[in-house]
Amino acid sequence: MPHTPQEKKRALARVRRIRGQTEALERALEAGADCGPVLQQLAAIRGAVNGLMSEVLESHLREEFAHPKPNRARAGASIDQAIALVRSYLK
Template sequence: MPHSPEEKRKVLARVRRIRGQVDALERALLAGADCAPVLQQIAALRGAVNGLMSGVLESHLREELGAPRASAADRQASIDDAIALVRSYLR
């Protein structure tokens, strides 16, 4: 999770834009919009969520892997956690 006020503001703004995209998609579905524009909205939404995930993941990795660790075991645990996050992101 981004911890600086500026990073947090950016992430929250992105989440609000995503919420707006979801609301627009819902309105399009309720209105019976054609498939092509709906699929385009879904693709845009997927891109927005992937961008959000990428930004939060990057922030987390920089925080976790950029911080000095007291022991080799702590470093290895941090690397293992990062690998697990990347794997879950790529599913």
């Protein structure tokens, strides 16, 4: 989750843009648009979602690892969580 008001505002703007793109895709599908423009729109949506995911992941990692953890087990759990997030992002 974005932690600063500016990060939150930027993330919400991206989500709204993605919503607009998916609504445009829905209209194109309902209208029976050709495959080329539909595929282009899908690629744009995928890029937008990847950009949002990247921003949120970066924010999370910066927040999580900005300060060293005093408890070694807690630090290990944070690293495991970060690895799981990166793996899900790369799928």
